[in-house]
Amino acid sequence: MELQLALDLVDIPGAKQVVAEVAEHIDIVEIGTPVVINEGLRAVKEIKEAFPSLRVLADLKIMDAGGYEVMKASEAGADIITVLGASDDSTIRGAVEEARKNNKKIMVDMINVKDIEGRAKEIDALGVDYICVHSGYDHQAGGKNSLEELTAIKRVVKHAKTAIAGGIKLNTLPEVIKAKPDLVIVGGGITGQLDKKATAAEMKRMVNQA
Numbered sequence: 566m567e568l569q570l571a572l573d574l575v576d577i578p579g580a581k582q583v584v585a586e587v588a589e590h591i592d593i594v595e596i597g598t599p600v601v602i603n604e605g606l607r608a609v610k611e612i613k614e615a616f617p618s619l620r621v622l623a624d625l626k627i628m629d630a631g632g633y634e635v636m637k638a639s640e641a642g643a644d645i646i647t648v649l650g651a652s653d654d655s656t657i658r659g660a661v662e663e664a665r666k667n668n669k670k671i672m673v674d675m676i677n678v679k680d681i682e683g684r685a686k687e688i689d690a691l692g693v694d695y696i697c698v699h700s701g702y703d704h705q706a707g708g709k710n711s712l713e714e715l716t717a718i719k720r721v722v723k724h725a726k727t728a729i730a731g732g733i734k735l736n737t738l739p740e741v742i743k744a745k746p747d748l749v750i751v752g753g754g755i756t757g758q759l760d761k762k763a764t765a766a767e768m769k770r771m772v773n774q775a
């Protein structure tokens with residue numbers, strides 16, 4: 566099991582500061598959608614250059630033009646790029662094809678997919694690398710988490726790794742770990758803490774034990 570830090574509410578200098586603090590305790594650093602909107606793919610480029618040993622995920626949440634957008638994120642240095650599960654199969658196929666050319670990986674974000682199990686089965690057959698269940702900020706405000714969705718996709722996904730994101734905190738991590746995802750994604754559960762390093766270290770210790 567691996568740990569991904571999601572950076573959403575920071576600018577590039579802020580992102581560098583947080584990553585410097587926790588780098589030894591995370592496997593992947595995510596440049597979140599709001600950061601890409603504010604700073605562009607330059608944020609991916611600068612973080613990859615500053616922390617070359619970390620894998621960098623660009624959370625583009627691609628919905629169309631999969632091949633082109635994966636190409637641009639790859640040029641910026643992203644190792645993993647997100648595409649939405651709600652997008653057309655042709656978009657996901659294009660993203661996977663481009664990722665393969667560049668030795669990159671595709672994560673499909675299942676946010677807002679209604680038939681989570683059926684769609685996960687179809688997406689798994691398209692050759693993606695990760696399938697992620699996700700309670701976004703707006704869902705979290707309504708009290709949703711994605712544990713049941715994780716259990717549902719684990720029933721049908723045979724090839725991709727599974728991931729879970731959305732509102733995970735130190736006190737909810739044990740139940741997440743019990744559901745056995747391959748990757749746990751944490752944003753505010755680390756960045757919102759006073760001692761980010763200690764929180765990331767404890768989360769990594771728990772994830773490593775699983």
Ligand SMILES: O=C([C@H](O)CO)[C@H](O)[C@H](O)COP(=O)(O)O
Pocket residue numbers: 571572573595597598599624700701702730731732733750751752753754
């Ligand atoms: O993808 C995310 C969200 O849609 C905002 O871009 C977050 O990175 C993801 O939800 C993880 O962050 P937390 O919910 O704060 O753990």
